[in-house]
Amino acid sequence: MSIDERLRDGLRLNGAAIPDDTESALDTIWRRRRRRLRLRVVAASVAVVGAAAIAPWAVDEFRDQSPVIATSSSSQLVGTWAVDVPAGSGEISGRWIVRVRPNGGLVLDPPAGFREQLTPGSTLQVTGSSLRTNALVDYPGCQLPGAAIGRYSWERTGSTVVFRVVSDGCEARQRLFAAPWEAA
Amino acid sequence: MRSDDRLEYEWLFRAAYPRILRTVSQIVWDRAAAEDVTQEAFLKLLQHWRTASGYEQPDAWVRRVAIRLAVRQAKRELRRPHIERQPAPMSGSGGTPDADLAEAIMRLSPMQRAAVVLFYFDDQPVKQIARALVVSESTVKQHLHRARLRIADLLREEVHEDVD
Numbered sequence: 141m142s143i144d145e146r147l148r149d150g151l152r153l154n155g156a157a158i159p160d161d162t163e164s165a166l167d168t169i170w171r172r173r174r175r176r177l178r179l180r181v182v183a184a185s186v187a188v189v190g191a192a193a194i195a196p197w198a199v200d201e202f203r204d205q206s207p208v209i210a211t212s213s214s215s216q217l218v219g220t221w222a223v224d225v226p227a228g229s230g231e232i233s234g235r236w237i238v239r240v241r242p243n244g245g246l247v248l249d250p251p252a253g254f255r256e257q258l259t260p261g262s263t264l265q266v267t268g269s270s271l272r273t274n275a276l277v278d279y280p281g282c283q284l285p286g287a288a289i290g291r292y293s294w295e296r297t298g299s300t301v302v303f304r305v306v307s308d309g310c311e312a313r314q315r316l317f318a319a320p321w322e323a324a
Numbered sequence: 325m326r327s328d329d330r331l332e333y334e335w336l337f338r339a340a341y342p343r344i345l346r347t348v349s350q351i352v353w354d355r356a357a358a359e360d361v362t363q364e365a366f367l368k369l370l371q372h373w374r375t376a377s378g379y380e381q382p383d384a385w386v387r388r389v390a391i392r393l394a395v396r397q398a399k400r401e402l403r404r405p406h407i408e409r410q411p412a413p414m415s416g417s418g419g420t421p422d423a424d425l426a427e428a429i430m431r432l433s434p435m436q437r438a439a440v441v442l443f444y445f446d447d448q449p450v451k452q453i454a455r456a457l458v459v460s461e462s463t464v465k466q467h468l469h470r471a472r473l474r475i476a477d478l479l480r481e482e483v484h485e486d487v488d
Binding site: 141142143144146147148149150151152153154155156157158160162165166168169172173176244259260261263265272273274277278280281283284285286288289 | 334335337338339340341342343345346347349350359362363366367370381383384387419420421422425426440441444445446447448449452472475476479481482483484
């Protein structure tokens with residue numbers, strides 16, 4: 141094995157084994173932001189004579205911290221879909237089972253010939269007839285700027301959803317979204 | 325922050341955080357430090373949200389910030405006395421699949437580590453690595469060249485022609 145193969149394969153394997161807890165990390169982000177805002181308020185209170193002058197701003201800032209319940213307009217896509225990627229697309233070819241969760245989470249079940257390691261954490265967001273997704277972000281070439289997140293338009297007719305690429309530098313994802321999705 | 329801004333930020337976080345964390349982790353190879361660095365980059369995105377949300381690719385912006393913070397963290401870590409350096413295990417219960425490689429990469433300089441991870445793990449071309457690390461393309465090639473030789477030596481692997 142050449143050093144280049146060892147580096148590519150080894151880093152990919154090691155990367156896939158790294159656990160992440162995205163939701164917990166997101167909570168931490170909001171906690172850290174609140175803490176910094178509090179410190180800023182304290183600093184401002186010390187610096188500015190008359191705390192009353194900053195009170196309305198502070199109240200507004202903290203009011204913004206109340207949890208926002210994530211809403212998703214992806215309800216028409218929620219469910220399980222079978223996607224047949226035609227032959228000629230390399231290891232992407234074959235039947236994919238795609239599960240779209242109500243919160244926009246995506247679970248991809250690839251065909252048997254797919255050898256890449258799929259890591260969890262795929263998501264999509266629908267706004268009207270537009271859609272953004274990071275599906276297959278770990279696939280080679282799909283981490284580049286312009287490829288990590290793909291943008292599509294979509295249309296559902298009966299039990300079939302058809303996508304059209306708006307912008308996406310990830311070729312593998314384009315192939316997955318080029319095939320019609322059939323309700324499974 | 326308005327609620328639709330917050331939803332937009334959270335979506336971007338969920339879409340980009342896992343992959344950026346994996347990249348940063350392979351540069352600093354310390355679980356707590358990697359999480360801290362990646363979260364710090366996203367906090368900076370939050371601070372600059374009004375501007376950054378208008379960028380065509382805010383995920384690319386936060387990725388570059390995270391990589392620079394990771395290199396800085398790795399440099400800081402190198403300056404600490406060896407006895408104090410006890411990185412937390414990176415992988416889950418299954419362990420590190422290629423622990424020898426991880427260890428060899430940790431013996432590289434922080435810039436070499438970053439160049440190797442961005443080139444071989446993130447598939448980034450030299451030009452983009454240079455932009456992320458704020459160095460010239462020839463410097464990136466030099467880092468990659470030296471890193472390959474060092475790792476090949478440590479792992480007793482073959483070295484063929486150089487990277488483009």
